[in-house]
Amino acid sequence: xxxxxxGNTGSGKTTYSYQLKKKHKAIIFSIDKWNKELFLxxxxxxxxxxxxxxxxxxxxxxxxxxIEQLESCNVDSxxxxxxSKLEHRNKFRDFALxxxxxxxxxxxxIPKEIRWSRVSKRNIEKGNTYEFEVTKDNFExxxxxxEAPSTIEMSDGILIKH
Numbered sequence: 001x002x003x004x005x006x007g008n009t010g011s012g013k014t015t016y017s018y019q020l021k022k023k024h025k026a027i028i029f030s031i032d033k034w035n036k037e038l039f040l041x042x043x044x045x046x047x048x049x050x051x052x053x054x055x056x057x058x059x060x061x062x063x064x065x066x067i068e069q070l071e072s073c074n075v076d077s078x079x080x081x082x083x084s085k086l087e088h089r090n091k092f093r094d095f096a097l098x099x100x101x102x103x104x105x106x107x108x109x110i111p112k113e114i115r116w117s118r119v120s121k122r123n124i125e126k127g128n129t130y131e132f133e134v135t136k137d138n139f140e141x142x143x144x145x146x147e148a149p150s151t152i153e154m155s156d157g158i159l160i161k162h
Contacts, residue, residue, distance in 0.1 A: 001076045002067060002096050006083045006149055007108030007160075009142040010115030010122075014129040016108055016160065017080040026076035029063050031056055032131040040132060056081070064095060071101050084146045089153070105157035107149050114162055115139075 003020060005013045017028045039055045060081070067077045083089050089105070096103040119134050149157065 001102040001104060002092060003076060003078045004083055004089055004092055004103065004105045005078060005080045005108070006089065006105060007110065008084070008112075008115060008146040009134060009139050010119040011108035011110040012118070013080050013108060016106065017078045020078055020106070024076045024078075025074070026078050027066070027070055028078040028080055029066070030080040031059065031082055032080075034059050036131040060091075067095075067101075068099065071099070084142065086147050086149075086153070089149070105149060105154060106160065107154055107157060108160045109148070110160075110162045112143065
């Protein structure tokens with residue numbers, strides 16, 4: 001089973017992923033951790049969104065390979081990859097369909113004020129889900145960037161509201 005974890009910045013995707021891992025035999029793929037460990041040290045001030053998206057795309061080639069290996073061992077994959085756009089989520093749905101894998105969308109639909117409060121607190125405390133600082137500008141950009149899943153997308157999904 002592939003679990004797509006969807007929610008805007010500060011919705012609790014990583015925390016939820018770890019809770020989900022406890023319920024299932026699963027491996028978490030968290031793109032924030034991959035970005036921090038593999039790419040952020042090489043980022044230059046002029047590198048923008050396209051720079052990140054290219055690296056995320058390359059990471060996902062490896063993640064898809066890992067998913068195939070995990071599926072052959074009956075181990076679930078939890079994809080904490082942002083998944084902010086329908087097109088991005090469909091990439092994994094199409095992959096699952098082509099391989100005959102089960103897939104489930106989990107949407108954390110949390111109000112903006114609660115999410116910004118969480119992000120601000122995480123920036124200060126730098127706890128176990130902190131990978132890098134999210135500025136107010138970054139947060140606001142993601143508000144515009146994010147495409148919430150439609151009713152059709154969520155027909156067999158799990159909706160978490162605060």
